Amino acid sequence: MDRTPVxxxxxxxxxxxEYRRVREQAGSFMDLCRNPELSAEVTLQPVERFDLDAxxxxxxxxxxxxxxxxxxxxxxxxxxxxxxxVRDAHAIDALxxxxxxxxxxxxxxxVSACRAALAGRVPLIGFxxxxxxxxxxxxxxxxxxxxxLCKGMLYEQPEVAHRLLAKLADTVTAYLQGQIEAGAxxxxxxxxxxxxxxxxxxxxxxxxxxxxxxxxxxxSEGGRATPITLxxxxxxxxxxxxxxxxxxxxxxxxxxxxxxxxEQIGDRAAIQGNLDPCVLHAPPAVxxxxxxxxxxxxxxxxxxxxxxxxxxxPEIPPxxxxxxxxxxxxxxxxxxxVPARTASS
Amino acid sequence: MDRTPVxxxxxxxxxxxEYRRVREQAGSFMDLCRNPELSAEVTLQPVERFDLDAxxxxxxxxxxxxxxxxxxxxxxxxxxxxxxxVRDAHAIDALxxxxxxxxxxxxxxxVSACRAALAGRVPLIGFxxxxxxxxxxxxxxxxxxxxxLCKGMLYEQPEVAHRLLAKLADTVTAYLQGQIEAGAxxxxxxxxxxxxxxxxxxxxxxxxxxxxxxxxxxxSEGGRATPITLxxxxxxxxxxxxxxxxxxxxxxxxxxxxxxxxEQIGDRAAIQGNLDPCVLHAPPAVxxxxxxxxxxxxxxxxxxxxxxxxxxxPEIPPxxxxxxxxxxxxxxxxxxxVPARTASS
Numbered sequence: 001m002d003r004t005p006v007x008x009x010x011x012x013x014x015x016x017x018e019y020r021r022v023r024e025q026a027g028s029f030m031d032l033c034r035n036p037e038l039s040a041e042v043t044l045q046p047v048e049r050f051d052l053d054a055x056x057x058x059x060x061x062x063x064x065x066x067x068x069x070x071x072x073x074x075x076x077x078x079x080x081x082x083x084x085x086v087r088d089a090h091a092i093d094a095l096x097x098x099x100x101x102x103x104x105x106x107x108x109x110x111v112s113a114c115r116a117a118l119a120g121r122v123p124l125i126g127f128x129x130x131x132x133x134x135x136x137x138x139x140x141x142x143x144x145x146x147x148x149l150c151k152g153m154l155y156e157q158p159e160v161a162h163r164l165l166a167k168l169a170d171t172v173t174a175y176l177q178g179q180i181e182a183g184a185x186x187x188x189x190x191x192x193x194x195x196x197x198x199x200x201x202x203x204x205x206x207x208x209x210x211x212x213x214x215x216x217x218x219x220s221e222g223g224r225a226t227p228i229t230l231x232x233x234x235x236x237x238x239x240x241x242x243x244x245x246x247x248x249x250x251x252x253x254x255x256x257x258x259x260x261x262x263e264q265i266g267d268r269a270a271i272q273g274n275l276d277p278c279v280l281h282a283p284p285a286v287x288x289x290x291x292x293x294x295x296x297x298x299x300x301x302x303x304x305x306x307x308x309x310x311x312x313x314p315e316i317p318p319x320x321x322x323x324x325x326x327x328x329x330x331x332x333x334x335x336x337x338v339p340a341r342t343a344s345s
Numbered sequence: 346m347d348r349t350p351v352x353x354x355x356x357x358x359x360x361x362x363e364y365r366r367v368r369e370q371a372g373s374f375m376d377l378c379r380n381p382e383l384s385a386e387v388t389l390q391p392v393e394r395f396d397l398d399a400x401x402x403x404x405x406x407x408x409x410x411x412x413x414x415x416x417x418x419x420x421x422x423x424x425x426x427x428x429x430x431v432r433d434a435h436a437i438d439a440l441x442x443x444x445x446x447x448x449x450x451x452x453x454x455x456v457s458a459c460r461a462a463l464a465g466r467v468p469l470i471g472f473x474x475x476x477x478x479x480x481x482x483x484x485x486x487x488x489x490x491x492x493x494l495c496k497g498m499l500y501e502q503p504e505v506a507h508r509l510l511a512k513l514a515d516t517v518t519a520y521l522q523g524q525i526e527a528g529a530x531x532x533x534x535x536x537x538x539x540x541x542x543x544x545x546x547x548x549x550x551x552x553x554x555x556x557x558x559x560x561x562x563x564x565s566e567g568g569r570a571t572p573i574t575l576x577x578x579x580x581x582x583x584x585x586x587x588x589x590x591x592x593x594x595x596x597x598x599x600x601x602x603x604x605x606x607x608e609q610i611g612d613r614a615a616i617q618g619n620l621d622p623c624v625l626h627a628p629p630a631v632x633x634x635x636x637x638x639x640x641x642x643x644x645x646x647x648x649x650x651x652x653x654x655x656x657x658x659p660e661i662p663p664x665x666x667x668x669x670x671x672x673x674x675x676x677x678x679x680x681x682x683v684p685a686r687t688a689s690s
Contacts, residue, residue: 146658148623155627155635198599198621200638237581237601254543256582276543278493282500290500293545313491 004295004304004332005053006325007125010311011046012058016318018045029074030066033059034106040113047122049318050325054123054186057114057179059107061129061190064171065138067098078142085141087149089160097171100178107175108182115183126184128175130191130232131168131213132206135161147196154201161205169209173216180217180226187228188251189213195234202238211245218246229272233310236260243268254309258297271298274309275324280316284323291327300335349640349649349677350398351670352470355656356391357403361663363390374419375411378404379451385458392467394663395670399468399531402459402524404452406474406535409516410483412443423487430486432494434505442516445523452520453527460528471529473520475536475577476513476558477551480506492541499546506550514554518561525562525571532573533596534558540579547583556590563591574617578655581605588613599654603642616643617650620669625653625661629668636672645680 013019019042026032033039043058062080066072071083086092098104115124129137137143139150153161176187194206210230218225230242231251242250243265252261252273261271279290291306298304306328312321358364364387371377378384388403407425411417416428431437443449460469474482482488484495498506521532539551555575563570575587576596587595588610597606597618606616624635636651643649651673657666 146623148626148658148660151621151623152626155624155631195600199602199605234579234600237605255540255579257544260544260582276496278491278496279500281493281497286500313493315493 001053001302002333002336004298004306004328004335006306006328007052007054007056008046008312008321008324009056009308011050011052011056011321012042013312014314015312015316015321016045016049018042018049030060030072033063033110036106036109036113039110040117043110043114043124044117046321047118050322052122052325054125055114055118056125056188057107057111057127057184059110059127061127061192062134062137063104063107064098064128064168064175065134067103068095068138068171070138080137081142082138086138086164087153089157089163092160092164092167095164095167097167100171100174104175104178108178111179111182111184123185124183125186125188126176126179126182127188127190128172130189130194130206130230131165131172131209132197133191133193134168134172135164136193138164147193151196151201154197154205165205165209166212169212170216173213173220176213176217176228177220180221185226187217187226188249189228189230191230191232191235194232199238202232202235203241206232207238207241207245210242210247214245214247227270229270231272239264240268249305251307252309258294258304259299262298267303270303270305272305272307274307277308277310277313277316280308280312280320280324282320284320287320287323288327288331291324292331295328295332295335298335300338302336304335306332346398346647347678347681349643349651349673349680351651351673352397352399352401353391353657353666353669354401354653356395356397356401356666357387358657359659360657360661360666361390361394363387363394375405375417378408378455381451381454381458384455385462388455388459388469389462391666392463395667397467397670399470400459400463401470401533402452402456402472402529404455404472406472406537407479407482408449408452409443409473409513409520410479412448413440413483413516415483425482426487427483431483431509432498434502434508437505437509437512440509440512442512445516445519449520449523453523456524456527456529468530469528470531470533471521471524471527472533472535473517475534475539475551475575476510476517476554477542478536478538479513479517480509481538481541483509492538496541496546499542499550510550510554511557514557515561518558518565521558521562521573522565525566530571532562532571533594534573534575536575536577536580539577544583547577547580548586551577552583552586552590555587555592559590559592574615576617584609585613594650596652597654603639603649604644607643607648612648615648615650617652619652619654622653622655622658622661625657625665625669627665629665632665632668633672633676636669637676640673640677640680643680645683647681649680651677 026038039058047055073081136150227248229249230247236256249270254274254276371383384403392400481495572593574594575592581601594615599619599621
């Protein structure tokens with residue numbers, strides 16, 4: 001590609017009027033996730049509106065705990081809540097391992113429907129929450145300020161936490177294998193809450209399980225290898241370790257410059273990011289300048305996938321997203337206009 | 346000192362039954378802050394219970410915006426709310442600069458009362474919120490998830506944001522000068538929300554104003570220099586820049602190891618931190634081991650002030666804090682048992 005590819009985390013969502021219309025028609029958020037045709041429709045909406053370089057499956061990160069019987073619900077303005085959180089060894093050992101086709105078949109059906117609707121236009125990215133991130137919601141029962149229950153478990157009962165995370169890692173691996181078989185052409189793991197851990201616990205309780213997923217997929221895929229990107233929000237100090245898992249891409253939030261990220265990661269993995277989603281509140285001229293800064297900070301050569309540093313906010317005007325995508329198209333070609341296979345110009 | 350000194354952020358607070366008794370007697374949280382005798386009483390409670398090495402003034406970080414007329418209130422379980430947030434150039438330019446003695450005299454009275462009650466037992470630390478952190482609450486009107494309004498202002502109207510931050514920095518400087526005159530023997534600046542910025546905005550909109558405060562205090566103090574510690578939560582990548590402001594101490598949260606912090610900071614400043622407050626939920630044996638790890642990660646020699654990486658949680662059992670303080674007392678002396686003024690043993 002002679003320019004930097006671009007897509008946005010949470011690109012299908014509430015900021016788009018066409019999404020809000022389908023959402024109203026579908027009923028609840030989970031009703032929409034469980035309807036493959038409507039899920040495919042909203043997955044394609046931003047690709048069509050902005051001419052993006054990838055589609056990402058419209059789904060929820062908490063489908064696996066929901067399939068384990070925790071009872072996922074959404075309260076208005078409150079985010080996700082589980083009716084039956086798991087907080088001790090007994091509850092964790094009693095958790096059923098979901099059967100991917102039986103219990104999560106609706107996700108695979110949505111992947112297939114997206115793939116069919118895309119008809120080869122752009123690649124389809126499948127995704128999951130990381131084991132640690134899923135565990136935070138499962139133990140806390142929803143979003144958290146201090147994560148004191150789930151982090152308390154790491155300190156008080158590390159072996160119980162490991163049993164939960166191992167069960168989740170194996171389920172996530174099967175879940176991603178299912179998405180690949182259903183048509184996903186790339187994968188992303190969202191470790192939204194890895195950054196609340198200290199460096200030692202991050203390695204032991206989050207990164208180790210993402211590495212287990214990467215290895216598991218590689219082993220099951222044999223020669224073929226579907227690209228997988230790992231994204232730990234707040235993980236700017238640990239990018240080298242993340243890249244060393246054998247993943248293909250590393251997601252970067254806006255608190256680390258792409259220059260610094262590239263120094264840490266080198267050629268080990270592609271780098272995805274990292275415009276601050278708050279920039280999209282600003283007028284197009286500011287967006288244009290900030291896109292230019294991100295591209296400049298990454299510098300010349302391949303390996304950069306333009307994205308936000310976190311999901312788009314619901315109140316962003318779609319025109320501002322359009323300004324961002326146009327700026328990437330306009331400003332990135334010079335960074336790719338370099339001789340291939342030579343060390344210097 | 347032949348051992349590592351120790352105190353805790355938010356050491357006077359709801360986790361202590363003796364605090365809850367005084368708080369009930371006082372009325373609201375701000376009623377307690379505005380009552381110098383009761384404020385001094387709760388300031389001394391943890392020092393007496395745990396034999397800590399420093400007292401920190403019991404007050405709120407939002408006293409300055411309150412004195413500027415924004416109407417501070419606390420909703421149950423919701424955190425602070427301002428009745429009159431400031432969101433445009435007109436509101437910012439109209440903000441009155443508080444007179445420290447007239448409008449914030451109750452804080453200076455509390456400092457004097459604390460100092461008198463301590464009677465030289467341990468040093469008294471005064472404090473403030475950083476200009477950027479104060480600005481986030483003033484623009485958002487309270488706590489925030491995405492900080493989209495205040496960060497939006499940085500991108501859309503940077504010169505307006507600078508006017509607000511300059512006004513706050515000058516007020517904070519006078520506020521800290523007032524605390525010094527009233528008896529504070531050390532100072533701390535809490536930059537709770539600096540870590541939500543990208544590296545460029547952090548330098549421009551948060552760090553620059555903390556540096557202005559440090560320089561302002563140095564200039565006004567002449568030969569005398571009251572030690573000042575800067576703490577940006579989530580600022581682990583920027584410790585060298587923070588130390589280069591000329592501050593005397595740098596606060597570290599638990600996401601950066603003290604080994605890494607010491608490498609970045611060198612001899613430029615003391616290092617304060619960094620036990621994860623969640624560790625205090627665990628049993629005393631775990632607390633003992635984690636204190637040992639923090640001390641080991643810092644290593645031998647002076648310059649380490651033991652603390653948490655953020656404020657203590659309200660539900661922590663006081664016995665667990667006692668276990669933490671005892672562990673610091675027990676485990677730290679070997680790290681200070683090194684020959685002074687020699688490069689190697």
